[in-house]
Amino acid sequence: MTLTELRYIVAVAREKHFGRAAEACFVSQPTLSVAIKKLEEELDLKIFERGASEVSVTALGEEIVRQAQMVIEQAAAIKEIAKRGKxxxxxxxxxxxxxxxxxxxxxxxxxxxxxxxxxxxxxxxxxxxxxxxxxxxxxxxxxxxxxxxxxxxxxxxxxLYDEPFVVAVPANHPLAARESISSEELKRETMLLLGTGHCFRDHVLEVCPEFARFSSDAEGIRKSFEGSSLETIKHMVASGMGVTVVPLLSVPKEASPHLRYIPFQAPVPSRxxxxxxxxxxxxxxxxxxxxxxxxxxxxxxxxxxxx
Structure with missing residues (x-):
C-alpha cells in the first residue's frame, strides 16, 4: 500500500469517474485503474462499484477513503513540520x-x-x-x-469582517434620490437575484423573504429574474430591468452614471x-x-x- 494508491482512491471517490480522477492525478487512466485494482486485491475487498456511467463507493470503501484522506493529510503534515523549521x-x-x-x-x-x-x-x-x-x-x-x-x-x-448590504437601483428610478431604503419598500419592486447555488441569494432572501414567492400580487415582488454573477445583475439593473441588493465591497469607488447605490435603513442587513x-x-x-x-x-x- 502506497500514498500514491491512497491519493488515487480519494480522487476516484471525489470525481466518481476513473477518467476524471486520472486527469486530476496527472496519470493515465490505465495506470490509475491498475493501481486501484492492486490495492483492492491487497485488501481483499471492493472499494468501488463500477457502473456504466458512474463509479460509486462501497460501504467499507467509504471508511477506507476517509482513512486514506487522513493518512494523506498526516503525511503532508510531516513535510509541513519540516518546512516550518526553516x-x-x-x-x-x-x-x-x-x-x-x-x-x-x-x-x-x-x-x-x-x-x-x-x-x-x-x-x-x-x-x-x-x-x-x-x-x-x-x-x-x-x-x-x-x-x-x-x-x-x-x-x-x-x-474577518461584517459586510453591510446596499440596494442598487437604476439612476432614473424613483428611489434613486433616497438617502436610505427599508426592506419593506423593496416588496413592490422587480427584484433581480443571483441564481440558485450562490449563498448571497440566500442572504437576500433572508432580508426579504417575499422575494422567494415570485408573487404577482401588488404587495409582493411582481417578477424576479436570476443572474449568474453580481456584475451581470448590475448591468441588468442599469438597463432598467429592476433593482437588486449587493454587498458593500462590490460597490465601485467611482460613481456610475447608470446606477445608484443606496444604504438600508436600520437595522442594516449584513453578512x-x-x-x-x-x-x-x-x-x-x-x-x-x-x-x-x-x-x-x-x-x-x-x-x-x-x-
Whole structure:
C-alpha cells in the first residue's frame, strides 16, 4: 500500500469517474485503474462499484477513503513540520473563495500577501460554498474565505469582517434620490437575484423573504429574474430591468452614471465573512498571516473582527 494508491482512491471517490480522477492525478487512466485494482486485491475487498456511467463507493470503501484522506493529510503534515523549521510561511497556500467575495477582495488581498509574505504564494479557487466545503474536507484546499452561515463540518473558523448590504437601483428610478431604503419598500419592486447555488441569494432572501414567492400580487415582488454573477445583475439593473441588493465591497469607488447605490435603513442587513480551515491543518502561521493580509486591505464600511 502506497500514498500514491491512497491519493488515487480519494480522487476516484471525489470525481466518481476513473477518467476524471486520472486527469486530476496527472496519470493515465490505465495506470490509475491498475493501481486501484492492486490495492483492492491487497485488501481483499471492493472499494468501488463500477457502473456504466458512474463509479460509486462501497460501504467499507467509504471508511477506507476517509482513512486514506487522513493518512494523506498526516503525511503532508510531516513535510509541513519540516518546512516550518526553516520558514513557517514557506510554500503555497491553497485558498478558496466564494464568487460574491472573490472579485472584490482578491485584487487587494493578493497584493497584500505578495508584499508581506512573498514566500507564501496563493493558489486560488473561486467556487460555490458547498464546493469549497467539499474541497476543504478532501484536502484540495487549505483554507477558504466564505460567508456564514454554512453547514457545520467541524472546521476551524475565524471571523474577518461584517459586510453591510446596499440596494442598487437604476439612476432614473424613483428611489434613486433616497438617502436610505427599508426592506419593506423593496416588496413592490422587480427584484433581480443571483441564481440558485450562490449563498448571497440566500442572504437576500433572508432580508426579504417575499422575494422567494415570485408573487404577482401588488404587495409582493411582481417578477424576479436570476443572474449568474453580481456584475451581470448590475448591468441588468442599469438597463432598467429592476433593482437588486449587493454587498458593500462590490460597490465601485467611482460613481456610475447608470446606477445608484443606496444604504438600508436600520437595522442594516449584513453578512459575516470568515476564514475556515481544517482543524488538522498544521500551518497556523500561514492562517494568521492570511488574516493579517486581509486586515491590511482597504475595507471601507466593513467592521473588522478579531475574535
Amino acid at each position: 520558514d513557517p510561511l514557506a510554500g503555497a497556500l491553497r485558498l478558496g473563495i466564494i464568487y460574491t467575495i472573490g472579485p472584490y477582495l482578491l485584487p487587494q488581498l493578493v497584493r497584500s500577501v505578495i508584499e508581506r509574505y512573498p514566500q507564501m504564494p496563493l493558489m486560488l479557487q473561486e467556487n460555490f460554498t458547498v464546493k469549497l466545503l467539499e474541497m476543504l474536507r478532501t484536502g484540495e484546499l487549505d483554507c477558504a474565505i466564505m460567508a456564514e452561515p454554512f453547514p457545520d463540518t467541524g472546521l476551524a473558523v475565524a471571523p 459575516r465573512v470568515v476564514l475556515a480551515w481544517r482543524r488538522t491543518f498544521t500551518r497556523y502561521e500561514a492562517i494568521a498571516a492570511l488574516r493579517n493580509a486581509v486586515y491590511a486591505c482597504e475595507l471601507p464600511g466593513m467592521e473588522r473582527l478579531s475574535g
